[in-house]
Amino acid sequence: MNIETIMFPVIGLGGLGLVFGAGLALASQKFKVDTDPRVATIRELLPGANCGGCGVPGCDSFAKAVAEGKAPADGCPVADGATNEEIAKVLGVEIAGNVKNVAKVICRGGADECKEKFVYNGIQDCVAANMISGGSKSCHYGCLGLGSCYTACQFDAIKINDNNLAEIIPEKCTACNKCIIVCPKNVIKMVPYKQEVVITCNSNDPGKEVRQKCSIGCIACKICVKACPEDAIEFENNLAFINYDKCTNCYVCVEKCPTKAIEGVFAKSKQQTG
Amino acid sequence: MSASSIFVILVSAIFVNNFVLSRFLGICPFLGVSRKVETSFGMGMAVTFVMTMASIITFLAQRFILESLGIEYMQTIVFILVIASLVQLVEMVIQKTSPTLYQSLGVYLPLITTNCAVLGLTILNIQNQYNLIETIFHAIGAAIGFTLAIVLFAAIRERLELADLPLEFKGFPIALITAGLMSLAFMGFIGLV
Numbered sequence: 001m002n003i004e005t006i007m008f009p010v011i012g013l014g015g016l017g018l019v020f021g022a023g024l025a026l027a028s029q030k031f032k033v034d035t036d037p038r039v040a041t042i043r044e045l046l047p048g049a050n051c052g053g054c055g056v057p058g059c060d061s062f063a064k065a066v067a068e069g070k071a072p073a074d075g076c077p078v079a080d081g082a083t084n085e086e087i088a089k090v091l092g093v094e095i096a097g098n099v100k101n102v103a104k105v106i107c108r109g110g111a112d113e114c115k116e117k118f119v120y121n122g123i124q125d126c127v128a129a130n131m132i133s134g135g136s137k138s139c140h141y142g143c144l145g146l147g148s149c150y151t152a153c154q155f156d157a158i159k160i161n162d163n164n165l166a167e168i169i170p171e172k173c174t175a176c177n178k179c180i181i182v183c184p185k186n187v188i189k190m191v192p193y194k195q196e197v198v199i200t201c202n203s204n205d206p207g208k209e210v211r212q213k214c215s216i217g218c219i220a221c222k223i224c225v226k227a228c229p230e231d232a233i234e235f236e237n238n239l240a241f242i243n244y245d246k247c248t249n250c251y252v253c254v255e256k257c258p259t260k261a262i263e264g265v266f267a268k269s270k271q272q273t274g
Numbered sequence: 275m276s277a278s279s280i281f282v283i284l285v286s287a288i289f290v291n292n293f294v295l296s297r298f299l300g301i302c303p304f305l306g307v308s309r310k311v312e313t314s315f316g317m318g319m320a321v322t323f324v325m326t327m328a329s330i331i332t333f334l335a336q337r338f339i340l341e342s343l344g345i346e347y348m349q350t351i352v353f354i355l356v357i358a359s360l361v362q363l364v365e366m367v368i369q370k371t372s373p374t375l376y377q378s379l380g381v382y383l384p385l386i387t388t389n390c391a392v393l394g395l396t397i398l399n400i401q402n403q404y405n406l407i408e409t410i411f412h413a414i415g416a417a418i419g420f421t422l423a424i425v426l427f428a429a430i431r432e433r434l435e436l437a438d439l440p441l442e443f444k445g446f447p448i449a450l451i452t453a454g455l456m457s458l459a460f461m462g463f464i465g466l467v
Binding site: 008009011012013016017020023024027028031032033 | 335339340343344345348351352355356359362363366367369370371373
């Protein structure tokens with residue numbers, strides 16, 4: 001074998017590589033642009049998924065946007081709390097709010113409480129059931145309990161309980177919104193994780209109709225609105241809802257509600273203190 | 275070499291042998307950067323610049339290095355080396371001289387490094403035995419063809435965003451179908467040159 005067959009490609013390609021390498025090295029010196037050193041630091045802290053979930057294309061752009069103050073320090077949906085805090089430390093800011101939300105099924109009218117319109121024997125899926133005159137439940141707004149959200153949840157955070165209702169385990173919920181999107185009844189809402197008192201009724205029917213259909217629904221009596229010491233309960237479309245910014249979890253409304261349509265989870269407060 | 279042969283090369287590269295829709299090169303940016311007309315046009319401009327520069331330099335590399343050393347079989351590696359270095363250089367120069375343009379091109383500029391349309395173009399230039407001027411016009415034609423295809427596609431996709439589609443077709447499925455139909459339409463140019 002001729003030595004030239006090896007030598008020529010090696011010299012040719014090696015030479016080209018050297019020339020280009022040297023050229024680029026020179027160019028990088030000459031065209032050096034001073035960048036914000038924080039960008040590189042933030043970029044390294046980020047998970048690097050390049051998912052675009054933050055609304056900016058790629059982690060590099062997001063790091064830049066954060067350093068320029070165009071994006072919030074906790075804007076990365078993949079990063080966990082610790083990472084967000086470290087990013088905030090780089091910037092020298094506090095993460096504003098940092099409220100963790102969880103999804104919550106705001107209906108407790110299960111098989112025992114809510115009457116059925118007919119017997120549904122179709123596909124065991126809420127979206128399919130909802131197409132047949134809004135499902136078998138007499139209440140048009142309630143949870144059908146056929147588990148579309150259960151299938152959609154990637155984190156095993158939803159179970160269908162014995163009362164034929166979907167139930168979300170707050171500890172496992174990552175607030176990814178998948179169940180909220182899939183639910184045909186729009187009966188899953190975002191609630192702050194620390195919130196103990198939640199109105200668990202979604203019905204916009206007038207009180208009389210609610211009373212006929214479901215034993216645990218909001219009958220639009222406005223007792224809670226009057227009872228609330230913080231004026232945190234508002235009222236619209238025959239349904240009370242809590243302004244979570246004002247609510248102090250005092251449980252007055254939970255006690256006053258005649259149909260027990262307001263849920264108070266004492267366990268949560270215990271978890272936080274203890 | 276006459277003006278008419280240059281015209282033929284241009285028309286051929288833009289319509290008949292459109293790089294995206296009939297040679298199926300550069301599909302990645304075609305699908306990835308075609309959400310908005312604005313960004314797709316920016317991508318088209320970046321590709322135009324890199325294609326023209328890369329064609330000239332690879333032509334010289336082929337003539338003076340590969341052929342004189344008799345190592346034409348190293349073509350692919352050398353061309354990739356040239357394109358990658360060129361894109362790096364272009365990126366640095368643009369970042370220094372025009373931060374605004376750098377911002378608007380964003381991540382698409384380094385993406386051109388791995389754009390097979392550029393490599394395909396440089397290799398086709400050699401295969402078709404073009405001279406330097408023909409090479410330049412072929413590159414410009416190919417780049418205009420790419421820009422045309424991606425801007426048209428982006429415009430269609432912008433409208434598809436608003437169209438009432440079945441859930442299963444939303445997003446990429448309908449985009450792929452659209453790309454196929456556009457390709458079929460461009461097949462109509464066959465026989466023009």
